[in-house]
Amino acid sequence: MQMYAEGGGLVGSAGSAELVRSVLDRGLELYRQGGHLPAEEIARCTALAVQLAERGERIAPLLHAWEVGCSVAVADCWVSARPGEQSELVSLTQWASTGVKEITAAISLAYVHAQKQAGLDTSRRVLADLMLNGATTDELAATAHHTPAKEYVAVAGRVVGEIAPSAATVARASAALTTGDLGLSCQAGRHLCILAPIRSHSGPDEQAGQIVETLKRVGITFAAPAGAVIAPRSELAVAIQQAARIESLANIAGLDGKTVESNQVISELAISRDSEYRRQLISLIDPIVETPELLKTLRTLYLMDLDRTRTARRLNVARRTLTYRLERIEQLTGINPVRTRGILAFVLALAARDLDSSCAVPESA
Structure with missing residues (x-):
């Protein structure tokens, strides 16, 4: 964990695997003796979590590094095992499955306690971080005064x-x-x-x-x-x-x-996932892109739900000017903007152009 803090998360490297393996070796030794990790060992694991809490930083990446590092170390032990060591490896794997949870719970609770000491009272934020990474504990949920539910509404906004x-x-x-x-x-x-x-x-x-x-x-x-x-x-x-x-x-x-x-936003979702489909839609309005007033007329018409009076008023033009522009759009594109098929085509084309002109929408947050 110290290597993670100092080096930006060296998960999976030979050095980090060696570091976590040393912890697992100590754990296996205690496992053979029928004991548990002593308090000072747990305190050493939680010290870094306390530092993160005091700085207001997130704990989820640290726990992810710890869990992945443990998995890497256990897998490496199995790969390099010699004949006759299988029973010890089974013991090691069993300890890892329980010991890692014990350390994770200790880190989580230490983090929550440190945040409360700092006056932030953000244990629920910690629980949310852990839930997103699948590492929540019942102890932490109780500390956060939250009763877990089977389903959630996940809300994301800027x-x-x-x-x-x-x-x-x-x-x-x-x-x-x-x-x-x-x-x-x-x-x-x-x-x-x-x-x-x-x-x-x-x-x-x-x-x-x-x-x-x-x-x-x-x-x-x-x-x-x-x-x-x-x-x-x-x-x-x-x-x-x-x-x-x-x-x-x-x-x-x-x-x-x-x-x-x-x-x-089902149409936008479909358009954003298929670049070729997006390109073909945009090509439908290519003939009017260089004529700003026609493009604006098309957008305003659909924004006003095809109400020509409101559209003309919003554009500050006469109704006959609006009619002329709509006829001009049909002449240039071959698509009637007020017929059902034309409306569908142009609405999707405008959405595709907006998506294409904006930064690519990320697949994840």
């Missing part, structure tokens, strides 16, 4: 005024959501993420809206509709990635509302 949510923002969100066990907050890339347990007394949509309003009351506002995905507890990491992607697509599409689900 905070107004911040490129990425700061530790203070995440802690403030965590404190605001504590009352009523509304959810757990954490950071994933540039998104503030909320894991809201689905209880029987309220629906997912109602919960997501309540979360947005609760955060707004403590000065945390999402820059665009937040993405929302319903997922079982075991799939929260993937759900947060999907929610962040939905938020990005909703932002590009200029959608309104508090939260957006996948069914509201």
Whole structure:
């Protein structure tokens, strides 16, 4: 773990495997003697977690490094084993499966305690981090005053005024959501993420809206509709990635509302995943791209739900000018912009152009 802190996470290297193997060897020795890791050994493991808590940094990468490092070390022991050592390797593997959990729980609780000592009271944020990495413990859930649920609403949004949510923002969100066990907050890339347990007394949509309003009351506002995905507890990491992607697509599409689900950006999702499909759609409006007033007319027409009076008023032109422009669009593209097929083609083409002109939407947060 010290190598992880100093070297930026040397997981899987020969040096880190050797470091973790030495810990496992000590553990195997204690396992043979029927003992457990002594308190001073646990304290050595948790010291770094306390330092991270005091600096307001996340603990999830450290736990991930520890778990992966242990797996690498155990696998390396099996690969290099000599005949007759299988029984010892079985003992080592058994200890690793229990000892790693023991150390992980100790690190988690030390981290929570250090944060409380620092006055942050962000144990729920820690729990959210661990849940996203599949390493949550019942002890930590109890410390965070949270009763785990089978399903969660995963909400991801970008905070107004911040490129990425700061530790203070995440802690403030965590404190605001504590009352009523509304959810757990954490950071994933540039998104503030909320894991809201689905209880029987309220629906997912109602919960997501309540979360947005609760955060707004403590000065945390999402820059665009937040993405929302319903997922079982075991799939929260993937759900947060999907929610962040939905938020990005909703932002590009200029959608309104508090939260957006996948069914509201289903076309954008399909377009963003297929670059050839996106290119073909964009080619439909290539003939009018160099004529800004025609492109703006097309966008405004669909924004006004095909209401020509409102469209002409928004464009500040006469209705006959609007009619002329629509006829000109049909002449240049061969597609009638007010017929059903034309509307479908042009709406998708405009969405594809928006996606293409923006930075590529990341697959994950």
